[in-house]
Amino acid sequence: MTAAIKIIAAQGLSAPTAMIGKEAGVSNGALFTYFATKADLLNQLYIELKAEMAAATTTDLPTEADTREQVRHVWKGWLRWAIDHPQERRALAHLGVSHEVTAESHEAASKSYADVAALLDRSRASGALRDAPLMFVASLVTGIVDATVDYMTQDPASAEKHDAAGFEALWRILT
Amino acid sequence: MTAAIKIIAAQGLSAPTAMIGKEAGVSNGALFTYFATKADLLNQLYIELKAEMAAATTTDLPTEADTREQVRHVWKGWLRWAIDHPQERRALAHLGVSHEVTAESHEAASKSYADVAALLDRSRASGALRDAPLMFVASLVTGIVDATVDYMTQDPASAEKHDAAGFEALWRILT
Amino acid sequence: MTAAIKIIAAQGLSAPTAMIGKEAGVSNGALFTYFATKADLLNQLYIELKAEMAAATTTDLPTEADTREQVRHVWKGWLRWAIDHPQERRALAHLGVSHEVTAESHEAASKSYADVAALLDRSRASGALRDAPLMFVASLVTGIVDATVDYMTQDPASAEKHDAAGFEALWRILT
Amino acid sequence: MTAAIKIIAAQGLSAPTAMIGKEAGVSNGALFTYFATKADLLNQLYIELKAEMAAATTTDLPTEADTREQVRHVWKGWLRWAIDHPQERRALAHLGVSHEVTAESHEAASKSYADVAALLDRSRASGALRDAPLMFVASLVTGIVDATVDYMTQDPASAEKHDAAGFEALWRILT
DNA sequence: CATGAATGAGGCTTCATTCAT
């Protein structure tokens, strides 16, 4: 699994299963005792990565604090995870557009985000997007996070500034 | 070319060249009269689509109007193109993450956006992101556009509302 | 034709007909107005080259001189032609082992050597190989010529010495 | 390998790898488990055949006997191998002129002939070719062997006579 | 007759998947 992430991040989804097996230290045949199919592996990987990413945003969430604080916590967690797991992010970028990843997997992945979605819903309650579909708002937010992480990665010296600017943009949209 | 867009939108980048040829009404061999390589085709396609998309946002730009009006024009053009060209958008999504698309192609593509970038720069001049790198702001904007288009496509009945909400979010970020 | 020689010498028999056409300054299609088939071209080329090579050995043959003198003349002509036409030689090396060159072509080519063969027959009349089949002797001779040319080409500084050594070997075999 | 020899002898170097695989009783894909590339197969084949041929000439070489005896031994071994392995010989003829066979392979192959070359050097020590480059002499010898084998193969009834005539020619050249 | 784009069969190679050990 870790192997798959590394290989897919580096080579894309067309990476041979044999190479993933090698990286994982198992034979090419053994891979298929764990995953019936390459598509299976990709789907499980997708779900797992999404879940992991979601978990990173909600652990230790200060549920008693005010909304802004909680959003800030999620924001921080998200950024930290993304920056600490560049390969995971790259792999997800590939998996996200793949035809091999089924609608069911996308469904399953979105469930991991229930808590984040709920928080988002509370945050925008009295904002400009109060009447927009929640998923739409979530998409906007995801876009902002991705852009922010991209620039923090490219220009680590000004990471702090990008972080602040990104959060500023986010908060403006929500409120 | 049009054929490639259609096939890639439907099947992804792993679509056989033979299928693209067939869709275009030419033999599999003929494809390589026009493109030396599959990668070549993908790169040219990427550059062309990006250019076309950029063109859709800046034609008839009211350069004398105030900034908000111009941003609104670009926004409208962008949305219209995206909604009218779902296959092109899908193909671009695939091409954007592909390893086959070279850095040179990305470079070339970004040149098409010079005008839009300049406008963006003017718009955020006195806004919260006035000190952020322009490309960072552009990424944020792209994220918002993509999210908006996604939801206008998924829920055409409320297209107007999504449009408005998206622009609202955009404008908030810039000013 | 000259083009074919050049290209085949450089690339072998797998050289594309299009490349030969280009070198000759005609379109790929035009080639097939002159030669029905690539195999046709190769066969004609083989016969022509063999004939040319044979001609180079017998022009101005001093038919009145003694046998050794005549053999010496053929030897000289052969060496000269081979050294002056390295591409032709290379092309012939490829054509000689090709399956595309038919038995008829080999037959036709050998006819060009009638005069040389007759001379050879006279030369060995009282020699050690007087009872061997003429073609066998011819093969031996060809082997010696080829070896000599190879070394004269590789080491032009000592060309004279190789020439002499080669002829010495030849004459020893014949007499 | 044996399959490759057979197929290449029959069809030349343009023989499909699939056909070689089939002859060997393995699938087309399996071939590439053993040889990364068709060129690889050809190079290994060339080296192996050359080595085998060289080995056939020097096994049981009577190193204590006089030079003529030793040359005779090599001659016999060479002829025997060539006559017993017509396919190997044909394959070698193709491989010898191929562009796919690299200079390194030729280098490697020539190393197999160190012993034969040394013997040759001793044999011609006081002969007419004593000052010619050894490799030149070797080429002459190879030419004679090839011619002899060709005729022994074509006309097996007189094999004995051709053998004798060939050796006679050889010995005349050396001494 | 020449052109050169188009054809399409065929070759080399890759790789997901299977299976005997």
Place this chain on the structure above:
DNA sequence: TATGAATGAAGCCTCATTCAT
């Protein structure tokens, strides 16, 4: 259950040959 050699379908690309202009 693990191994890794074997399978064979499929993909990219080449090139002899054809044919409309």
